[in-house]
Amino acid sequence: MRNSEIVEALIFSAEGALSIKDILNILPDASKQEIEDIVTELNRTYDRSGRSFMIEKVSNGYMFATKKEYSPYLRGLHKTKRLSNAAIEVLAVIAYKGPCSKQTVDNIRGVDSSSALRTLVDNHLVDIKAGRPLKYITTKRFLEVFGLNSISDLPDIAQFQEIFGEDQNIEQEEDLFL
Amino acid sequence: MRNSEIVEALIFSAEGALSIKDILNILPDASKQEIEDIVTELNRTYDRSGRSFMIEKVSNGYMFATKKEYSPYLRGLHKTKRLSNAAIEVLAVIAYKGPCSKQTVDNIRGVDSSSALRTLVDNHLVDIKAGRPLKYITTKRFLEVFGLNSISDLPDIAQFQEIFGEDQNIEQEEDLFL
């Protein structure tokens, strides 16, 4: 197996940019120069064979990226960024309790939810209903992303303990959401 | 710009498997057959030029992944998790008998499966369907992880019985004991 193949596989599978140091950890017999030459050579091969991607050198290492000219097509892929745990919590509360005010969400979670709410609205997962106070509701996009036909497809909260019961001794019948 | 380059760029830039449907949304003039031919041809090119990755047909779509032979090197870079035997058993039951309830899984295995189920849900290999009782189903992620195009790619249970060399006709045998 040639080093160039291994280097390619390493950069391909790395989460984020991969530094030369990380590569040398796995290929201790290679040199810094050799890695640089390998990447140059790989990119030359990609160019020659009409690949739509290449290895970019970014500040902290190497990473694969598709070439700029394909970006008009890639925009059609509708990437939605991953949500933080806080955002999923807020989303869950609104899904079960909505339409509800920010105050309700904050009370249930015991922490302020402003920034998570903002993310959800930006991602079109939550919409705002006019009124005093403002109310938050989940959107059609929410249903699509979570693969639900309607909000009533969400399971009953009392059923959660089947696998999410933290402790068998804790009876969860008496709960906040009833 | 050739369709094959665009298809390559699309699959390359998607996280997880990209369905043929998604590709056709972006290239409406192409046909399903054309996409399949493009992928076959791309894989041939990768093989010929010594690429360490290829396009896999999984989860009714396409996904780039490294070839198996590089895994010893790549494991040095990634934390690899292995599922417990219990978790794989539960996964097999859900894959073959799902959607099914926790009770069904427990009955078939003869033990409580809560913690294994929880691990599978946490790892996005199993999802929950609302209902009474809750039902468990395998996810798109499951297909990606196990390299399956669809659940029907799993070997037929009837084949297993041949391997055990018995159980040819349980119904008939039963009469003997009555």
Add this chain to the structure above:
Amino acid sequence: MEFVLHISRFEGPLDLLLYLIEKNKFNLEELEICPIIDQYLDYINQMRCLNIELASEFLDMASYLIWLKSCLLLPSQVDIAQGGEQDPIEELKKMLATYREMKYAAQRLSERPLLFHDRFPRGWAEGDKELTKMNIASIMKAISSIKSRTKHYVMRIERARFTVKEMMRKITSVLKTRGKIYLVQMAGTDEKLEIVTILMAALELSRLSTVRLIQGKLFGEIYIVGKDSGVKD
């Protein structure tokens, strides 16, 4: 001693039964159930002698097999396959056959080249990851994580059952009529939570100098006496 294998080797009682059947080179269809029952019970007994903690399912199966064996030995008194009813031996065999299928399916599944172990997908920086993994389970997980953080809402029933305060009151009132009580005597159930509550209540009473806790010897039973009782330490 060849029976003494680690119980963790078996996923459950069905797994252990299958192992015994294979070991005896029995065929599931023409299964001789009695020797298997005996070997299973032997195995469980040895585990218990070695103080190995067994999952309750192993014991449930043991008592079921004892019942089944008694039925087989007393055919005239208990007809186990009364007309129309399911023959328990057939049922057990069916369960074993289904479990064996699934066990085999699981083995086949685990032989497949696994993503993140044998094959690796294209890596993504944490921030670039998509929403693709969102599902109902993640919503449920979020709800339960809120619940576990705000436990005071969900624990009310449990706390009502064994509270330290109530246990303190109970101990004090029993002490009024008796000179000394062993801690274990206070327990009405064998629930761990109750034992813990009793111990906490006793410690709290001792802290308040209402009672004295006495343990005669190392690892001896602990008992409680009233502060003014004449019992010596």
